[in-house]
Amino acid sequence: MGRPRIWCAAAIVGAVILSGCAVTKPVVATPAGPSTVPPVTALPASPASAFPDTAGPTGTAGPTGTTAPLDPTSSLDPTSPLDPTDAAPPGDSSPLSVPGYPSTDAYPPSATPDPSASPTATPSATPKPTPPKPIPAQPKGPYNCAKQKCIALTFDDGPSRYTPRLLDILKQYNVHATFFVVGREAEARPQTIARMVKEGHVVGNHSYSHPEFWKLDAASIKSQITRTSAIIKKASGKQPILMRPPYGESNPTVRSIEAQLGMAQVLWSVDPLDWKVKDEKTVAANVLKAAKPGAIVLSHDLYPTTIRAYTEIIPKLQAEGYVFVTVPQLVKSLKSGTSYSQR
Numbered sequence: 001m002g003r004p005r006i007w008c009a010a011a012i013v014g015a016v017i018l019s020g021c022a023v024t025k026p027v028v029a030t031p032a033g034p035s036t037v038p039p040v041t042a043l044p045a046s047p048a049s050a051f052p053d054t055a056g057p058t059g060t061a062g063p064t065g066t067t068a069p070l071d072p073t074s075s076l077d078p079t080s081p082l083d084p085t086d087a088a089p090p091g092d093s094s095p096l097s098v099p100g101y102p103s104t105d106a107y108p109p110s111a112t113p114d115p116s117a118s119p120t121a122t123p124s125a126t127p128k129p130t131p132p133k134p135i136p137a138q139p140k141g142p143y144n145c146a147k148q149k150c151i152a153l154t155f156d157d158g159p160s161r162y163t164p165r166l167l168d169i170l171k172q173y174n175v176h177a178t179f180f181v182v183g184r185e186a187e188a189r190p191q192t193i194a195r196m197v198k199e200g201h202v203v204g205n206h207s208y209s210h211p212e213f214w215k216l217d218a219a220s221i222k223s224q225i226t227r228t229s230a231i232i233k234k235a236s237g238k239q240p241i242l243m244r245p246p247y248g249e250s251n252p253t254v255r256s257i258e259a260q261l262g263m264a265q266v267l268w269s270v271d272p273l274d275w276k277v278k279d280e281k282t283v284a285a286n287v288l289k290a291a292k293p294g295a296i297v298l299s300h301d302l303y304p305t306t307i308r309a310y311t312e313i314i315p316k317l318q319a320e321g322y323v324f325v326t327v328p329q330l331v332k333s334l335k336s337g338t339s340y341s342q343r
């Protein structure tokens, strides 16, 4: 890497030359390729069909006063090609960073420029791979959340092409989570839904197409829920009993329909804003700072940054004595038509 760097330093005049410098620089952390990244696409004309997982148009807040958004630039773009095999993105040979696994952590390209990619970077600035560590798997339940420091991880808006990686990570730690899946994504990846249930996770309903419920009449809301429940049941054999309305937007109509359908509403108490920050360190810091026994943590299994964050969050919370549980394990005696945001 020495020669190109010297050339760069000598030629560091003018944007054109700098550009040439970058091109000839040895590749240090080449991203897996644009095709592996959730495409950033223009929003469809109608916000209701655009999957904007920001708060509602009136700025409806989540239970903690923060928004619970689907990023409109996320992989939930309905025009993006779906990966029916749920395989890793083509060309993606770089695993997410999991203790015990080698990791180049070079995927996907970060919004923040990688200092190692700078023409003036020194070799010492290159991130070193995390040395493999033993994975402290969580002891098997049952858990007593009245006495133990229980916390529930919940993941919305998937399953996405990245969800299998998250499932791998959770499996390594023997951690079970609760997934609030979008019906049309579940329809495209039924094998991921089946795997979730098979591996002990709980699958909840997050509507069929992630609309803003306040814009829909009661019949349409009910249809969004029943259609998705049927997809989950078909894929996994289990009828979902948990419902999280898109954006956490709830009202008496929504709760009434959930009650009719025998479903409990689950919101959250910790929101790391992973959809917004898209940086694993910040996501991890946000969760670690806000975690408390009985919390329900919101995240989105749409972003590699979020998924990588959990490789830091899980062992750190485990070291603090937390056990990870599903929402039904956290909240005993869930009642249909009732809303829960923590234990």
Ligand SMILES: [Zn+2]
Pocket: 053, 068, 069, 070, 156, 157, 206, 210, 246, 247
């Ligand atoms: Zn959502």
